[in-house]
Amino acid sequence: MDNSDKSLTLRPLTSEDSPFLARLYKSSRGDDLRELGWDESRIDDFLEMQYQAQRILDEQDYAKATDQLILWSGNRAGRLLVDSRENEIRCVDLALLPEFRNRGLGTILMRRLQLQAVTAHKPLRLQVIRYNRAINLFERLGFVRTSETGTHFQMEWKPPRAEV
Numbered sequence: 447m448d449n450s451d452k453s454l455t456l457r458p459l460t461s462e463d464s465p466f467l468a469r470l471y472k473s474s475r476g477d478d479l480r481e482l483g484w485d486e487s488r489i490d491d492f493l494e495m496q497y498q499a500q501r502i503l504d505e506q507d508y509a510k511a512t513d514q515l516i517l518w519s520g521n522r523a524g525r526l527l528v529d530s531r532e533n534e535i536r537c538v539d540l541a542l543l544p545e546f547r548n549r550g551l552g553t554i555l556m557r558r559l560q561l562q563a564v565t566a567h568k569p570l571r572l573q574v575i576r577y578n579r580a581i582n583l584f585e586r587l588g589f590v591r592t593s594e595t596g597t598h599f600q601m602e603w604k605p606p607r608a609e610v
Contacts, residue, residue, distance in 0.1 A: 454554055456514040456526060463515055466522050470541050471497040508538055516555070518546055526555060535563050537572040540580075552580060556587050564605040571602045 459467070472493045479489045504513075504527065511529035515522060524542035528535065537559055542551060563570040572589070574581055575598055589601040 453519045454551055455517045455520075457517060459513050459515055459525075463522070466515075467501075467525060468494065468497050470525055470543055471500065473543055474541055504538070511536075511538060516542065516546075516551065518549075518551060523551065528559065530562075530566070530568075534568050535559060535566060535570045537570065540572075552583055553587070556583070560587065560603060560605070563603065567605065569602050569604045571600065573598050573600055 472490065475496070476489045476493055479492065484492075504511075508527060508529050511527055513527045514525070516524035516526055522543075523546040525539055526537075527539040529538055537556070540552060540555060559570055572584070574584065576594070581599065584601050587603065589603045591599045592602045593600040
């Protein structure tokens with residue numbers, strides 16, 4: 447375990463994290479709208495509406511999921527939402543603020559989830575938007591694309607089988 451792993455911690459979300467979560471959500475979206483020529487206030491309003499809808503969807507569809515704040519050296523860096531189901535572990539959301547991306551934090555978190563999958567003898571699955579740069583990370587960690595839609599890839603990592 448290196449120092450970066452020790453500096454990375456998780457804690458349950460609280461109501462005080464709500465403004466941070468809205469900022470985090472908006473930080474990973476909107477580039478496509480800027481390309482369409484939308485002004486920043488229109489983009490902000492639209493993303494706020496999308497964030498509220500996503501929050502409601504998460505509460506309904508993933509009520510039993512573990513929703514945690516990602517902390518880097520005690521600073522709010524992102525969010526990790528994981529749903530441990532009977533037949534899979536599903537990484538519902540892994541998001542980092544731009545200033546915390548490309549530091550290896552996503553790799554550490556995904557490796558931790560892979561270890562959970564090994565221990566539970568379950569596949570680790572996720573959905574990622576087609577143009578997300580994190581696809582490269584997931585593929586480096588051994589995830590494979592299992593299906594796709596016009597906007598998303600379904601990806602899966604299976605724990606290695608124990609030799610008999």
